[in-house]
Every structure is written in C-alpha cells, then in structure tokens.
C-alpha cells in the first residue's frame with residue numbers, strides 16, 4: 001500500500017497533426033497525486049484532456065513526456081506491474097458481440113494472465129447483477145447490461161485502482177444508482193476510484209477529492225469541501241411584504257429583482273456581512289416577509305475556474 005495510488009509529474013501529450021498540420025497539445029505538463037483509498041474526480045469541459053490522461057494511465061495512449069507512477073510502479077520501468085495495478089471502464093461500449101458475459105470475463109482475465117484457479121467470474125457476475133445472463137451473447141444485452149459488463153471486465157485482475165470514464169453518461173436513474181452502489185462498495189473495500197464525470201452534482205456527492213482540468217492543465221486540485229469553500233459568494237433572497245418601489249443598494253452588494261417579486265442580493269462573505277445586507281433592505285423601506293440564503297455549489301466553482309481561460 002502506498003500513500004498515493006497515482007503520481008503524475010510533468011505529463012505532456014501532443015497528438016501528431018495530420019498531413020503536416022501542427023500537432024494538438026492535449027496535456028501541457030500535468031502534476032497530480034491521487035491518494036490511495038480516495039474517490040477522486042477529474043472534471044473539465046469537453047476537450048480538456050481528461051480522456052487523454054485516463055488513456056495514458058491505462059496504457060492506451062503513449063505520453064509525449066513526463067512520468068507516471070501507478071501503485072508505486074513507474075510506467076516506463078515496470079510497465080507490467082503498473083498495468084496490473086489499474087482497471088479501466090471505458091466510455092464506449094466496445095464489447096465483442098459474440099462473447100457471453102462469462103466468456104468476456106474469462107478472456108479478459110486471460111489477457112491479464114490471471115491463473116484459472118484465481119479467476120472470480122462468478123463473483124463478478126453477481127456483483128454486476130448479470131448471473132442470469134452469464135451465457136447470453138453480448139449482442140442480446142441491453143445498453144445498461146453492457147455497461148455493467150464493462151465494469152466487470154475492469155475488475156477481473158482485482159486492480160488496486162479503478163478508473164471510470166464517464167460511467168453514468170446517458171444511463172437511467174436505476175442503473176446509475178446501481179453503478180454508484182458498486183463503486184461505493186469497492187471503495188469501502190479499499191479500492192481507489194478515479195472517475196471523470198460531466199455531472200457536477202455527482203462529483204459533489206461521490207468524490208472526496210477533485211481536480212479540475214482545462215486546456216490540458218490542472219487549474220484546481222483540492223478536497224471537494226475546500227473547493228466549495230473557495231467561493232465565498234453568498235446569495236440572500238428576500239421576499240417583500242408588497243411591491244417594492246426602491247431596490248436596496250450597498251457597497252459590494254449586487255441586487256436583482258426576480259419575476260416573482262423576490263429580491264436576490266449577492267455579496268462576498270469576506271467583504272460584507274449578512275447584517276449589512278439586511279440593513280440595506282430596511283434602508284430601502286422594504287418590509288421583509290421571508291428570507292432565505294443560497295450557497296454556491298460546485299457548478300459555480302467550475303464556471304469561475306474555467307470561464308476566464
């Protein structure tokens with residue numbers, strides 16, 4: 001067991017351009033540590049470089065420069081051990097239609113050199129809820145079942161680190177719940193989980209650490225709680241007793257009137273306090289019927305970090 005499941009230093013990837021066109025830099029020097037035992041989220045807009053990063057970890061894309069260490073094994077020095085330490089559930093449903101789920105798991109185990117006596121196909125089929133489909137051809141499985149089979153395939157060699165590329169993109173709520181239950185259970189048993197997702201609520205709920213990637217660079221890397229705390233914007237919503245003639249004003253307070261007559265006051269906790277905001281409302285002659293506050297969420301942090309670049 002190592003403190004960091006993954007250590008990445010100075011990682012660069014430039015895809016070659018076609019027919020003399022300039023190359024495309026997908027990763028521009030990434031340093032990243034992913035602690036063992038965590039559920040780690042990789043977030044970023046389309047084209048940020050997340051898949052490139054994951055595919056380099058999985059050994060599917062060859063890096064241009066930098067070092068990658070997986071579970072204590074340098075990818076260049078110990079390629080076999082570093083590959084054995086990681087399992088990847090890809091985004092595409094790349095299954096051979098002529099294999100049954102049990103067959104697909106056995107072939108995958110063979111590829112990883114897992115001896116027959118140590119194969120766990122039945123256990124994995126149970127985990128992914130496909131015991132009764134063990135002998136069905138992959139082409140007869142529903143999209144959700146295929147996705148679960150991809151998760152199963154990533155687990156055949158009992159990796160220390162499980163990487164999931166957009167595991168719940170386009171899946172229904174029931175399958176999403178099932179995938180998340182599986183992931184929570186595997187993590188509770190000690191597996192390090194790395195996932196990319198476009199669903200920020202999902203990252204907020206599932207991940208204890210997050211890195212935000214933009215244009216091939218890590219622009220933020222922190223615990224989910226700290227990332228959320230980074231934005232100290234607060235919003236106070238005032239419901240007035242009646243129609244308002246004058247809107248409140250005050251230093252550092254931004255005021256907007258909502259269509260339902262409520263007044264939204266945005267301020268920064270570091271600059272202005274709630275009492276000053278309420279005072280500005282009273283000074284405008286507004287009688288308060290109700291008041292509530294809204295917190296910044298990960299969506300706000302994400303937009304703030306990726307907007308200006």
Ligand SMILES: Nc1ncnc2c1ncn2[C@@H]1O[C@H](COP(=O)(O)OP(=O)(O)OP(=O)(O)O)[C@@H](O)[C@H]1O
Pocket residue numbers: 015016024025026044045046047048049050051052053
């Ligand atoms: N095989 C390739 N050849 C050339 N350019 C590529 C290749 N794969 C990716 N790219 C480019 O590299 C950049 C990063 O792509 P990547 O797929 O890693 O991003 P991503 O963050 O995973 O995006 P998405 O969320 O859309 O999958 C993009 O500009 C993309 O067009």
